[in-house]
Amino acid sequence: MNTPWILGLTGGIGSGKSAVAAHFSELGVHLVDADHAARWVVEPGRPALAKIAEHFGSGVLQADGQLDRAALRQRIFADAEERRWLESLLHPLIGQEISQYLARAESPYAILVSPLLIESGQYRMTQRVLLVDAPEAAQLQRTMQRDNVPEAQVQAILKVQASREERLKHADDVLLNDRDLHWLQSEVERLHNFYLTLRGGQP
Structure with missing residues (x-):
């Protein structure tokens, strides 16, 4: 195969x-969506979310412990340095998720x-x-x-x-x-x- x-x-x-x-x-x-992978890596209980909360403070979390994307987006759109910090944390993790999902492909x-x-x-x-x-x-x-x-x-x-x-x-x-x-x-x-x-x- x-x-x-x-x-x-x-x-x-x-x-x-x-x-x-x-x-x-x-x-x-077989499709893998990087946006979905980006969501999976910041699910509650995943290490990335803890690091984000530690770095940006609890203001980027919703009451139920989920990531508050809008709050985070405002923080990083205004500050290129913070955006780079976030990208350097998330991109490798998202890459790993994507590789795992692509490896399951059965289409040509x-x-x-x-x-x-x-x-x-x-x-x-x-x-x-x-x-x-x-x-x-x-x-x-x-x-x-x-x-x-x-x-x-x-x-x-x-x-x-x-x-x-x-x-x-x-x-x-x-x-x-x-x-x-x-x-x-x-x-x-x-x-x-x-x-x-x-x-x-x-x-």
């Missing part, structure tokens, strides 16, 4: 990468879905990168509608995420999501059939 090769799937906020990931999953591809290739695939260096765990790209105006529109947040907040998130140029540099395949869902799904199917022909992610 060949070990599955790993495809990294990324895209900016509101680019449609969740819709793309969902369709790959429907086609039977597996997908690591990560909005910060490039920024976090997680692309190094993959053999190929698929970028879901969308015009910035569409990203803003979709995110504001989906999360019901003001434009300024979306703009702030876009600034922290890697620039499109940076992502395009790392991408082996680019799926421009500027049409309807039906078209998007047919593109996913086309890519899936192509990926099934690859060994180790390379033609």
